[in-house]
Amino acid sequence: MKKLMILLLLIPSVSLPTFSKEVWKEPKLGIRFVKVHGGCYLMGCPKDNPQCYFDEKPQRKVCVGDFWISETEITVEQWKRFLKISGYKPDQKHLWGCEFTGKPTFKQGKDHPVVCVNWYDAKALASWLKKQHNLPFALPTEKEWEYVCKKGGASGPDPNRMNYWSGFGGRSGKDRYRFTSPVKTFEPNALGVYDVLGNVWEWTEDWYSVPGIPSPKEKKVIKGGGWETQDKNVRCSVRRGIDPKRRYDTIGIRLIIRKNELSVY
Numbered sequence: 001m002k003k004l005m006i007l008l009l010l011i012p013s014v015s016l017p018t019f020s021k022e023v024w025k026e027p028k029l030g031i032r033f034v035k036v037h038g039g040c041y042l043m044g045c046p047k048d049n050p051q052c053y054f055d056e057k058p059q060r061k062v063c064v065g066d067f068w069i070s071e072t073e074i075t076v077e078q079w080k081r082f083l084k085i086s087g088y089k090p091d092q093k094h095l096w097g098c099e100f101t102g103k104p105t106f107k108q109g110k111d112h113p114v115v116c117v118n119w120y121d122a123k124a125l126a127s128w129l130k131k132q133h134n135l136p137f138a139l140p141t142e143k144e145w146e147y148v149c150k151k152g153g154a155s156g157p158d159p160n161r162m163n164y165w166s167g168f169g170g171r172s173g174k175d176r177y178r179f180t181s182p183v184k185t186f187e188p189n190a191l192g193v194y195d196v197l198g199n200v201w202e203w204t205e206d207w208y209s210v211p212g213i214p215s216p217k218e219k220k221v222i223k224g225g226g227w228e229t230q231d232k233n234v235r236c237s238v239r240r241g242i243d244p245k246r247r248y249d250t251i252g253i254r255l256i257i258r259k260n261e262l263s264v265y
């Protein structure tokens with residue numbers, strides 16, 4: 001008991017500042033998170049919109065709580081740092097559009113969004129960060145992701161604001177990128193979040209299901225469209241179901257921290 005008392009006395013008392021700005025930079029990998037104030041919105045697509053697919057309907061009112069979301073898709077640099085520090089080793093299986101090394105066939109700079117990562121890789125990153133900081137890092141649910149997209153005022157597709165299919169003949173090529181673009185190439189949305197639509201698709205926590213039918217729990221929902229996506233599919237309510245084991249050169253990661261306030265470090 002005496003030893004414990006001495007130990008406690010030796011620990012300097014540190015006052016923990018609360019963030020005044022609503023941005024928090026995660027110190028190990030350098031991921032910046034922005035605060036999102038929760039609220040309610042209309043998820044999905046209105047029934048009279050012929051542009052939408054059947055699995056985007058019906059449109060319904062849903063609500064989400066406050067959370068923090070990574071300002072950008074997780075970058076190549078952040079991912080490499082994670083692999084180095086944590087020792088996590090993704091298997092090199094289930095590669096789609098990725099070479100045997102698990103890398104894309106196109107060139108990427110360190111500030112490009114990491115691709116060729118599957119859902120389990122994304123979860124591994126979230127749980128490692130959770131352990132490092134004792135904070136609830138997670139993948140966004142589809143509901144949370146779509147809230148950020150719609151609340152952020154994304155109207156998409158717009159080649160001046162996001163990176164999607166450039167086409168072989170220059171169609172929609174105004175965004176200047178055939179493959180991934182560096183994150184933050186384009187202006188952020190109204191919440192301060194970059195590349196929500198376009199650049200790379202993003203894994204969500206949720207199993208894919210068609211509304212009204214129980215999910216077979218085989219595929220996870222990805223959102224947002226990527227560099228290969230045609231303009232008609234670059235919309236907030238578009239959803240795709242993907243086998244969580246698979247790694248594609250078109251899918252990346254965005255994380256959230258499901259917490260109201262952050263007051264760490």
Ligand SMILES: [Ca+2]
Pocket residue numbers: 163164165166173175176177178179227
């Ligand atoms: Ca493009």
Ligand SMILES: [Ca+2]
Pocket residue numbers: 073195196197198199200201202224225
């Ligand atoms: Ca994206």
